[in-house]
Amino acid sequence: MALEWEQVVIDAADPAGLARWWADQLGWVFVNEDEAGDEYEIRPSPDRLPGLLFVPVPDSRTVKNRLHLDFRPDDQEAEVERFLSAGARRVDVGQGTPTWVVLADPEGNEFCVLRSREP
Known part of the structure; x- marks a missing residue:
């Protein structure tokens, strides 16, 4: 198959x-x-x-996403700032202080920007 x-x-x-x-x-x-x-x-x-x-x-979204996208950039901080300047917003889903940043797109769909890979 x-x-x-x-x-x-x-x-x-x-x-x-x-x-x-x-x-x-x-x-x-x-x-x-x-x-x-x-x-x-x-x-x-x-x-x-x-x-x-x-x-x-x-229908409008009323609960947390059941599926989301993860992105691993070369420079996490720069990518987070780029997304934010394009209209994304930070989201607190109870993540504490992890190595990823949770953002939401203009319609509220959550996604994560992971930390950069170690060399």
């Missing part, structure tokens, strides 16, 4: 806007803008998987 991970689907009130925000933050490209204009997929490049697919969901 062959199985390939295609994408992570993210519910959004504004799928186009949220997809654009994530594409800008990750330096990814749009590979699918649904004909009806309500689903947007971004990937590292058109032929690389997995991607992120943003779909419309009218």
Whole structure:
């Protein structure tokens, strides 16, 4: 049996806007803008998987994410500041003083910026 991970689907009130925000933050490209204009997929490049697919969901998020993305940058502090200046916000999920920073995108979806790898 062959199985390939295609994408992570993210519910959004504004799928186009949220997809654009994530594409800008990750330096990814749009590979699918649904004909009806309500689903947007971004990937590292058109032929690389997995991607992120943003779909419309009218319900607002009311509890903590059950799934989130983790990113490991070369410079954690610089990446956190870059995300914050682009509209992300810090989130306290009871993490104490870990080696990662929890942020939320413009629609409140949480993600983590991990510490940089040791050389």
